[in-house]
Amino acid sequence: MKSLTEITIPEEVKFVIYKLRENGYEAYIVGGCVRDLLRKAEPEDWDVATNAEPEKIGKIFLRSFANNEFGTVTVLTGSKEPRLKEIEITPYRIDEKYTDKRHPDEIKFAKTIEEDLARRDFTVNAIAMEIRKILSIEPTPLGQIYGKTAGGVYPGEKLEIKIVDPFNGQRDLKNKIIRAVGKPEERFSEDALRLMRAVRFATTLDSDKIWEIDKATKKAIQKNAHLLSFISKERIRDELMKIIMSSNGARGIETLRRLGLLKYIIPELEEGFGIEQNKHHIYQIYQHNLLSLEYAGRKNFSKYVRLAALLHDIAKPRTKEGEGLDATFYNHEISGAKMTIQILQNLRFSKKEIEKIVKLVRYHLFYYDAEEVGESSVRR
Structure with a gap:
């Protein structure tokens, strides 16, 4: 795993974090981008969680729009980098009962980052990163971009990084284990697509091997495989293609079969x-x-x-x-x-x-x- 001192945060992300904090709110980098940063991979996108509610976020970032029922606000950064053109900010939330196994019946805003992380799918995705800028004065070569001060010393910015990891996701990252947050059956009954996502993450996070799925998580997948029938075919197709397009695609398909999921995706394959x-x-x-x-x-x-x-x-x-x-x-x-x-x-x-x-x-x-x-x- 990557040392915290080696982590680089894009300026666009720092801008969003600092702006929220300047206005009196908490702000954390969350989700897959934290997972990828810690495993030395390039994040596909960047997500921020905060205790600010959507209306407040919209007032802070004028170039933004709200786009879903979860209170997510998308900030338009103007970046030339495709992955950084939009940064999603979502208020801390607690999801209530999932009657349709796909969407929460009700969403309530939470007060702490720990509450927000508790609703997430797997421990490796339930890690938050807090960044703070601290002033650093170090000897640097002439011509540094920062202004010159006495004695040829230039003020610069350093990041202080703090990890919030209530479910030991860093341990599972190190050991390459996919483990559901809290009680596995509850996580899968909330959104049955997580049954496939467990296999997808196990298949795609490394190019040369399959990650292990935790024993309790695996048992819950097998028990609840039938819940996949509640999920739209489009969502199933998208997860399937992520597995197939990985270097471990064949092993991913076999994992789906062993866990009892393949019969709800392409049952004809099992006939052979x-x-x-x-x-x-x-x-x-x-x-x-x-x-x-x-x-x-x-x-x-x-x-x-x-x-x-x-x-x-x-x-x-x-x-x-x-x-x-x-x-x-x-x-x-x-x-x-x-x-x-x-x-x-x-x-x-x-x-x-x-x-x-x-x-x-x-x-x-x-x-x-x-x-x-x-x-x-x-x-x-």
Whole structure:
């Protein structure tokens, strides 16, 4: 993990933090960006939590807008860096009961950062970072951007960083463990998509290995896997694609199967589990599909090729005739194309995406170099 002295906070983020504090409010950097900073990764976006309510935030930052029922205010920074053009500020909050397993029935503003962190999904995402600027006077080379003072010494700014970590997220980051905050079953009943997010984080936080999912968290996922049926297909698709597009995509799919989630995402894939092929294949159908995805990921192929690799033999269990070395799977590519249409439509892929992937599945028995398959090749 990264030392606090090595952490660099962008000026845009510091501006937001300092401005809130100047107006008498608390302000912390929170969520995935803290997790990524501590693990020496570049944050995708920046989130701030505060005890200021939305109306007060809007008055402090005139170039901002409120955009959801959670009280989040988005500040427009004017930065040229895409990741820093918008910074979201959300008041501390406590979420009430989740009847639909997706959205809280009621949201109440909380008083402390600890209360806010307690509602978050996993310990590695429940860490807050407080930054304060302190004046530093150190000898520096001539020409420093700060004004010259007597004796060639220049005043500068240093950051004092404090970590708020009530659920030992730093320990889990170090040990590479995904653990639910508090009681796992409560976290998953609040938002059932967290069932998939646990697998996604375990799959994507490292490029070369899968993180361990804590025993109690894993048990709660298996027990509550059926809750995934409450989640919109679009949200499921987005989480699935984050897994598939990672370097550990195949292992992520297998983790979904082992935890009982895959049957609520692409149940057709499980039909090939334990089904032998014939003299032309040494792997069972399900294994073969995963190995195809693994190869596509290793070669950094597009999402179209990766999905086609995973689904290209999806119809083999339904078209199998006979057993042993001489078993056949006649027209499995035709049946597979039809099944792929249904699978992708169910997951709300666009017509354009479906067309490209289905063509790859339908004609996968023709020889072509996957590394040469581009947009025009798929259309042809």
